[in-house]
Amino acid sequence: MKQLPTESAADWGVALCHVCGLASPLRAGHCSRCDSRLHLRNRDSLQRTWAFTIASLLLYFPANMLPILRVESFYGTQSSTILTGVIQFWDEGDYPVAIIIFVASVVIPILKIIAIVWLCFAATKGWQPRQMTRLYRVTEFVGRWSMVDVFVVAILVGVVQLGSTISIHPGAGAVSFAAVVVLTMLAAMSFDPRLIWDAAAARAQQGGHQH
């Protein structure tokens, strides 16, 4: 088992203030600089992360199956889901737009949910902490871009106002989709990457005892 090069602050009873980033002794209770409560790790990190992730996974289905948009014109009423929107752009030959929406709305959310589940297991088992920490940073960064389709609905509804020859209405899929994005963002924020390092250190120590 590879030796971890440095020690954790937690082993010395040193807590990092989550607001101002000052390292203080945990027994002080509150940060000496900004008076925030000190915790060694995010509170109930894994429970909260699992809860947000499961909720977002459940909403992922209505988000993709329900229409996000309903267009009424004299040609009739047309509802579109996220996928039919992508297909429409593709058929019209707007390949870059089709790819952007497909990646932002379909690929990123599901990859993000898989990544968070993977991170939760890594935090329990102590798998490859360095790579997993990198995965965590990427996950936190990309999640917001999934909001693209929700904003498209907002803009289309806003600009095509009542009284024109066409009218555009938001659909229930848009709400579910926004909820998926917000929940995965909350899941990523609740996750504490330091737990992966704790588990890895515990595993290394256990391995050391066996040899």
Place this chain on the structure above:
Amino acid sequence: MQSTSPTQPLVCHDCDALLAAPQLQDGEKAICPRCVGVIVSRGRNSLQRTAAFAMASAVLFAVANSFPFLTMRAGFRESQMLLWESATGLGAGGYPALAAAVAIFIIAAPALLIGGLLYIVMPLLWGRRLPGTVALCRWVFRARRWDMTEVFLLSVLVSLMKLGSLAELTLGTSFWALVALIVCLTAAVASLHPRDLWARIEEARP
């Protein structure tokens, strides 16, 4: 145990590595040897830059919220949309929660971010600290995560493609202000180095 710990410890927020604080020059950053993330960084004229970009952002935010964002012409009809109408339209369409979420992501979060930065940083330039500075810091860093103006910009381009065949669309003054706002606000946040900021808050007189 306490006696052997380093006198001025530095702790990595991502992997909890306990390290001795390095002496950083302006513009340098310290990389964690364990998880390869940036632990602390020092800027050049950090507060002055943040203040300048935040002031520019405030002006651009006002412009972005006062002028038309998009104009649509279809046949004889012309309709104009203001930035906040992209949120209220959803409310009128029967989804008030979604409208509130969009309003937070593109108006409330950037407003809190800009206002908060100015309130915190401007007095610090003169070594003063206004009441509530510490509590506001927490909210400003939180607002930063929920500000999605740059994602909104991508959505505008997608919407133009989507409606392009149905109607003639023109980008308004507000759109260009929003583009500039995103650049300035990103620069304001990027120039803000938490360690520099907290050191200045500690030195400041209330």
